[in-house]
Amino acid sequence: MPWVAALPVDAIDADDVARWDHAGKSYAIYRTSDDAIYASDGLCTHEQAHLADGLLDGYLIACPKHNGRFDIRDGSPRRLPACVALRTYAVRVDAGVVHVNLPD
Numbered sequence: 001m002p003w004v005a006a007l008p009v010d011a012i013d014a015d016d017v018a019r020w021d022h023a024g025k026s027y028a029i030y031r032t033s034d035d036a037i038y039a040s041d042g043l044c045t046h047e048q049a050h051l052a053d054g055l056l057d058g059y060l061i062a063c064p065k066h067n068g069r070f071d072i073r074d075g076s077p078r079r080l081p082a083c084v085a086l087r088t089y090a091v092r093v094d095a096g097v098v099h100v101n102l103p104d
């Protein structure tokens, strides 16, 4: 799986989420209050709202449309109406840039 450069870490505030679009797909990249980075598909599995417009609280992202929630560490749904897991991706930071491990 290729590692793809996404966003500078500094483009994501701590305790926040940013949208990253790549190859026709949207992703959400999260930075927790203790500077851990996670990545997932950018669209909610319920009705396709952009999760980057939602609020990050600890390890939970709240969807802006119906307040469904997901655990950003594994994509598991944590509050209805979200009931299908988000796909998550491995990330690493090189020279201040977040890289996401995407499938071929």
Ligand code: FES
Pocket: 044, 045, 046, 047, 048, 049, 063, 064, 065, 066, 067, 068, 069, 080, 081, 082
């Ligand atoms: S679109 Fe996200 S919970 Fe409905």
